[in-house]
Amino acid sequence: MKVALQQLTLATLATLPQTHAHYGFPFTVLNGIISARWEYIRPSTTSVFAPNYDYSGISAMCGPNGSLPLFPIKTLKVSAGSEIGFAVSPQTRDGEWDESKNTKEWDPTFWMYHSGPASAWMSKAPEGKDLNEYIGDGDWFKIDVKPASDGLNWDYSSSAQINIVNLPSFSCWMNFTIPAATPPGKYLLRAEHLNMENGGSYKTTEMYQSCAHVEITGEGKGTPGPVTHFPGAFDAKDPGIWLPSALWRPFKPMDELKEWQGAGPEVWRG
């Protein structure tokens, strides 16, 4: 990672992890309740917390080897129209799957220390198919994006004063709204956070993605679209992925940051 050291206080410096491997999102947040680790988030390989640069590959969907979960997980019931969060975690020191060293609880002192835009996507599993067996090869549509609302600072950033639970008051999770018109059913819900400021060079954008297993309830009768597929939903040259002008922040508000819609299709809001 690259951290703008001049922007950090001594206090935050002291709490930066000594050895970090960036971050991931193994927890969901619904109605104020933070899930257990990997309770509803599809576990992929141990490299799930490393930044992903394979924008056009299959791992861009749910992480490395994320076409099927590493082990079966539960499905979270979410009513259409509600907001769902993805809470951040550091990688455990000696490997995510080392039971003896794994920190299973959500750590409120850790936050999304990169600043960047976020987006959420959905793909419905075939009728009658369990999400643990759905490889994500169906239609995908985008349901929400989180740009820099003020044109200056990404809404989910290392310094955003949101998601205050105890402390610190930084971005500890990112929220997305499920469109009210989403038809009921079982879906993969993909969340993505990007660090586009890692030098600004081509193919240096750090991509962090997680997929939750959710069952949408309600009376939604919308037709989500436009749709796309993984792999191939986007590539490294898409301005939603590679935006050199993001580096000019924070000298002046920029429409490119305010109106960021991400790579791939436009957002379906139902």
Ligand SMILES: [Cu+2]
């Ligand atoms: Cu990083």
